[in-house]
Amino acid sequence: MKFSFSLCLAALLGGASASNVLELVPDNFDSVIGLGRPGLNLAPVYEQLADAFSHAKDKVVVAKVDADGAGRPLGQKYGVTGYPTLKWFDAEGNAEAYEGGRDFDALVSFISTKSGVKSNIKPPSPPATVMLDAHTFDDVALDETKDVLVTFTAPWCGHCKSLKPIYEEVAKDFSSESNCVVANIDADAALNRELAGRYGVASYPTLKFFPRGGKEVENYEGPRTEEAFVIFLNERCGTHRAIGGGLNDEAGRLPQLDSVAQKFLAATADAREAIYHEARILSESLGAASNHYLRVMEKIIGNSEAYIGKESKRLASILSKRTMAPAKLDEIKIKANVLKAFVAKKLEDVEENVGSFIGKVSAEL
DSSP, rough: OOOOOOSSOOOOOOSOOSSSEEEOHHHHTTTTTTTSSEEEOOOSTTTHHHHHHGTTTTTOOEEOOOTTTTHHHHHHHHHHOSSSSSSSEEOOOEEEEEOOOOHHHHHHHHHHHHHHOOOOOOOOOOOEEEOTTTTTHHHHHOOOOOOOEEEEOTTTTHHHHHHHHHHHHHHHHHTTTTTTTEEETTTEEEEGGGHHHHEEEOSSSEEEOOOOOGGEEOOOSOSSSHHHHHHHHHHHHHHBBBTSSSBTTTTTHHHHHHHHHHHHEEEEEEEEHHHHHHHHHHHTTOOOOGGGHHHHHHHHHOOHHHHHHHHHHHHHHHHOOOSHHHHHHHHHHHHHHHHHHTTTHHHHHHHHHHHHHHHHHHHOO
8 A cells, every 4th residue: 555655745646646746765755854844744645735835845845655665664764554644744854643634624724834834725715605594594585675596405415516516606696786695505404494494495405586575485496507597586686697797788778778879879960969968868867877878978979989989899808808896897898788779770770771772672673
């Protein structure tokens, strides 16, 4: 059996391969251990742990020893009688038995604490899905100002495990919507079973939608895909989220002003001032979202229609790079969507003219 004897982290490996785990044998052991670089003698096969400290090989070493093969003398020297045996070696070469957990997180934490070196593994982002229990459920799901989709799951449920990554993506898609919440509760936990029974949860996963205003709870019976969830929540929450994050092409568009925008674009330069005044009056009842329409009209009046093409191209470039904060990208997407309201009429005119031309030719034939 192979025994991984490591500095910082050791792995139990069946065969040698290129990696950041240092292979130790009697001939090179003393040239590594005790020369200022602390380490841990470990056995699991998690070479990712060596990768986690590969940036600091001058400070920490992750190594292994085949204590049942070429490294047998080292195993005997350090009292190795079973595999895997884990040992930490300080900078002077003093060995210390490692008795902690053998999962990745526990080992990384131990090495960082002992050596003062942080791993290069970025901590996972906190889940976007809101985790509920019996103590927090009513405050979130029954909040009359919020729409809340809840999955009732169990840790052992295979279907729940399959749904989890999809559901997390949906939660990310709606993470900017404070009043449209994507939540989960472990319905099989002892603390939560009474709550699950209250809502008739008899199988897992069960999905229920809790609408704002204290309206009747709705069972979700649709497909369990990201697209289906996004469509469902947009309809119920009145949002315009897109699959994969951001806003869809309908965000920010106002039908009342769409028609005014098309009328504005088709009008002569002299008539546009009057239409702009009409839009200002109409916007008073439509809220802040109408301001984007007014700004586009102002730009066209002052700079001609060339503004539409230039600005559309600029905004599309920003959206494609996605380097801004989500809230700023939403704002850019809404501006881009409103600009489309001012080109729609031109496209319709082209289609109408082409149709008229084809009809005329057909009549002559």
